[in-house]
Amino acid sequence: MVAFTKGHGTGNDFIIIADPDGSLDLTPEQVAVLCDRNFGVGADGVLRVVRSSAIPEGAAALAEEPSAEWFMDYRNADGSVAEMCGNGIRVFAHYLVRSGLAELAAGSTLPIGTRAGVRDVMRSETGYQVDLGRWRLAGGEPLARAHGLPVARPGLGIDVGNPHVVVALASEQELSGLDLTMIPVLEPVPAGGANVEFVVPGEPLVRDGIGHVRMRVHERGVGETLSCGTGVAATALAVRYWAGQHAPDNWRVEVPGGTLGVRMFPAEDGEHVALSGPAQLVFTGEIELA
Structure with a gap:
């Protein structure tokens, strides 16, 4: 046991x-x-x-x-x-x-x-x-196709220790209409696979100096999850990149499971990204491994 x-x-x-x-x-x-x-x-x-x-x-x-x-x-x-x-x-x-x-x-x-x-x-x-740690742009702008999305959209490759492709959508309706039980298809296909995040900006995008976005994610090897911490960081980094040099370094990212904070800050080896949010332990048990 x-x-x-x-x-x-x-x-x-x-x-x-x-x-x-x-x-x-x-x-x-x-x-x-x-x-x-x-x-x-x-x-x-x-x-x-x-x-x-x-x-x-x-x-x-x-x-x-x-x-x-x-x-x-x-x-x-x-x-x-x-x-x-x-x-x-x-x-x-x-x-x-x-x-x-x-x-x-x-x-x-x-x-x-x-x-x-x-x-x-x-x-x-x-x-x-x-x-x-230090993040980087990676993988260019692959096209992403997802069930429920009528036209393929360009994504942005972001590496935060693991690979991500962040895809901007036009509306909340597009975000809610995605069927992420099916694996999104990336072209070209990343060698090691990638988590794929779909994001829409808040209205307004920036409130009191903090950026606000919503996202859903399909995690490689898992499927759609209620939240993905590195995906949240990648999403904030991608939206800041798209928004330009005056975009904030602090973000709130809403996922189906709640809200997480992201902060970008300078370090000796380059810009780092930090993620903050809750952690809970639910129950303990024993199980027999096959």
Whole structure:
């Protein structure tokens, strides 16, 4: 039997499994069964809590930041490995704090290893804030086709540790009319796939110096989710890029599962993007792995 905790960040839900010494070798098939909403626990992904020293990928994290004791081994619902998860890392940090595996006092940071590098988490007014690191434009402007969208639209490739394509829509009606149970088609197809975000601006776009947008997302290896933290960051970055040099650096992004904050700020290695929002633990249990 394997003990687990269920948690979520704005409806993006995860199965958290503590495996400090790295003794549990989860197969993609086991992850897929765990995440199945009819035959398993049900989730958008699995967060394995493992010490950086106990997993091969953790060596790079410890080389980057020796105090990054914990590594977030994140798997998508289909069992595939993912580089990073913005909602997941807040839930991961909340689990570490609540379970006594780490401390996070106000004003301090908690470094967490991921396949996209070490990410620093701190407390915020809404829960937790994570520095997602330096972002970059990536992949040009692929065309995106989605069920319910009559004409293909150009997207903008954004990399925030994992790949995204952000697509602007004309209206709330277009956004609500999308059927994201079907995978959007990108042309050209990104080599490693991508999360695809569809966004409409708020009216007005900027209020009191803060940008406002709404979005829905199809996550690679998962499907449509109620929220995607890195997708929220990519969406804010794309809309700011489209809006021009006078656009704000602070954004509120509304997703089906709630609202998340995004902030862009300068750092030594270039501009970083931070994501803030809630994290909740819902229940614990045990399950037998096949």
